[in-house]
Amino acid sequence: MGKLLKAYFVPNGSYLMQEDEDGIPDPSVDALHEIGREIREELNADVMIAVSPHWQTKSGFYVDPGQYHTSFTDYPLLPAKWGRRPFSYEADGDPELALGIVEAAKALGLNAGSKTYGLDHGAFCPVKVMHVNCKIVPVTITQRPFKECLVWGRAIKEAVEKSSRRAVLVAPGNLTHRLDLRHDNEAEAYLDQGKKFDELVIDLITAGKFDEIERIDPALVKAAAPEAGLRPLILIQGATGGQPGKLLCYHGMKNSVGDATFDFAVQA
Amino acid sequence: MAEREQFGADFIYDAKQKKAILWGKTENGAEAQLELIRRNEDDSHDAVLIVGNKENDKFVLREEDVEYLNDGFRLKQLAVKILVDQVSAAKFRGFTKGNIPTPDIPSDSLP
Numbered sequence: 001m002g003k004l005l006k007a008y009f010v011p012n013g014s015y016l017m018q019e020d021e022d023g024i025p026d027p028s029v030d031a032l033h034e035i036g037r038e039i040r041e042e043l044n045a046d047v048m049i050a051v052s053p054h055w056q057t058k059s060g061f062y063v064d065p066g067q068y069h070t071s072f073t074d075y076p077l078l079p080a081k082w083g084r085r086p087f088s089y090e091a092d093g094d095p096e097l098a099l100g101i102v103e104a105a106k107a108l109g110l111n112a113g114s115k116t117y118g119l120d121h122g123a124f125c126p127v128k129v130m131h132v133n134c135k136i137v138p139v140t141i142t143q144r145p146f147k148e149c150l151v152w153g154r155a156i157k158e159a160v161e162k163s164s165r166r167a168v169l170v171a172p173g174n175l176t177h178r179l180d181l182r183h184d185n186e187a188e189a190y191l192d193q194g195k196k197f198d199e200l201v202i203d204l205i206t207a208g209k210f211d212e213i214e215r216i217d218p219a220l221v222k223a224a225a226p227e228a229g230l231r232p233l234i235l236i237q238g239a240t241g242g243q244p245g246k247l248l249c250y251h252g253m254k255n256s257v258g259d260a261t262f263d264f265a266v267q268a
Numbered sequence: 269m270a271e272r273e274q275f276g277a278d279f280i281y282d283a284k285q286k287k288a289i290l291w292g293k294t295e296n297g298a299e300a301q302l303e304l305i306r307r308n309e310d311d312s313h314d315a316v317l318i319v320g321n322k323e324n325d326k327f328v329l330r331e332e333d334v335e336y337l338n339d340g341f342r343l344k345q346l347a348v349k350i351l352v353d354q355v356s357a358a359k360f361r362g363f364t365k366g367n368i369p370t371p372d373i374p375s376d377s378l379p
Contacts, residue, residue, distance in 0.1 A: 058309050080275050115366070
């Protein structure tokens with residue numbers, strides 16, 4: 001019987017790949033390196049289920065069941081104002097587990113299927129910085145309601161347990177995500193509403209109070225504009241049985257973005 | 269609309285107008301601009317093709333309606349081939365399958 005070993009919520013900004021490659025000190029890069037070490041050396045994971053916050057289908061939940069995945073560059077490239085160098089990533093897939101996730105989701109009443117998609121930067125950026133070498137199953141985060149995303153998380157866990165895999169779940173995302181307010185000067189104060197939002201979400205997640213996420217003041221949520229509406233955390237709630245998160249790293253940066261890294265145990 | 273040259277790619281996402289834009293050329297060398305202006309509930313897109321500054325066609329684009337080639341792609345419904353670089357074509361392909369890129373023109377909300 002397979003096991004979902006651990007889940008992680010991590011940042012996915014394309015800048016992380018550039019800082020990792022250039023050896024620029026960054027706490028989020030350090031946190032990703034440590035997660036990668038844990039996945040390789042302690043958990044011995046066979047496969048990583050990577051839930052990109054940028055794969056936002058409306059119609060339902062999808063996996064890429066490919067034998068092999070290549071990346072595509074869905075972020076601005078240089079010489080654009082906030083562009084990055086082009087990066088790429090390739091990994092073996094796990095068709096059997098991918099299709100098992102679809103079956104489990106359908107059995108739980110979700111509209112689910114498969115698509116050939118590849119790896120967008122929301123998935124490959126943190127995975128690349130982690131320096132892992134396991135198989136990858138890309139899955140959607142969607143724009144579906146929270147209650148369906150919760151079930152999607154459950155479906156992922158059930159599919160892993162029906163398989164023979166040692167799996168980890170990585171659901172990247174940012175807390176505050178106001179790219180329109182970005183300042184490149186790090187001395188600029190972090191957006192007040194962003195700080196307030198980030199601190200509230202961190203308190204809720206570390207206390208395991210996922211159900212209160214949907215009750216956050218809508219005006220505060222609008223001001224923070226969290227990536228994928230915080231669906232990655234709801235999916236993790238479904239997959240882990242609502243286990244509280246351990247905050248590994250947090251920083252608000254460039255006036256606009258809250259990078260938080262959590263890990264989560266998985267309820268048996 | 270900001271100028272194409274500042275983006276460093278021929279496919280961008282404008283989060284202010286909530287639309288994606290691809291710039292390329294047709295086989296006979298005319299400038300082509302393909303806009304995906306709305307993602308529908310079934311993940312198809314309302315689209316418009318502008319060739320040579322003339323709005324040619326409005327249509328509904330589904331991911332399976334595009335054939336990818338080495339030098340661009342063919343829109344099957346319109347029987348039009350668009351020549352574009354592979355990086356932009358791959359980003360466009362991802363968008364038709366549900367991707368929301370980091371916006372080239374950011375706004376106060378996504379997608």
